[in-house]
Amino acid sequence: MMFMGEYLHTIDNKGRLIVPVKFRESLGDHFIATKGLDNCLFIFPLKEWKSFEEKLKQLPISRPNARSFVRFFFSGAAECELDKQGRILLPANLREYASLDKDVILAGVMNRIEIWDNSRWKDYSSNAEDHYAEAAESLVDLGI
Template sequence: MFMGEYQHTIDAKGRLIIPARFREELGERFVATRGLDNCLFVFPMAEWQSLEARLRELPFTRADARAFVRFFFSGAAELEVDAQGRVLIPENLRSYARLERDVVIIGVSSRVEIWSRSEWEAYQAKADQSYEELAEKIIDF
């Protein structure tokens, strides 16, 4: 399970250090793709394969299913960790998530998300206002 929040920077070549705790669970090779809310989703290979199998079940006759699958898979890239614990984030993914220098890497249960620090702070500010309301709607304590 992935959890926690880490602040990092992307170097001039587009390389990002993945936190050691996340590297252990992600493995040496994993998949990153366009996520929702302008962040990147990062999946360990086993989770990616499970997700791919579920998405394959979507009816290709539905335009919304085709559109989502196209968007999700066309942005996907297999990443490999180098000896320094870094991965090269492809330009198309850096552009999509507005990743320039300062980034936030968060654990979200079965996946990791990579956010531009400014996008993450804006998202948090908005989400903080409705956190308790959301909890009431989706969680039955």
């Protein structure tokens, strides 16, 4: 399963967001929304969440950074489902965390969907473009 592309959508006054048709089939009926890194939200299909969960279980609970990382993802996690119109209800705490008000970007990022405030996404994208070559160069060390 692979998510890619970016889509501009609007959150309604009840906190509902339309999920792009291209994402719905891979997402399934039930999925997990949680606080993501870089002040966005992460949406994982259940299978991907289970895989992520297994990796987090391997982190040593005795290390403060590991506990913080696991706590961050699990305390903010919520099971979500699509309604008949293809919308999800984003919990208020998650909308607040990511500063999601009205215009948002849903970005497909391999095994997950990220939801960003539109203006934050523009800032992030602009900055990322400036450092794209540097990032690519640094990843060569990882064999990519």
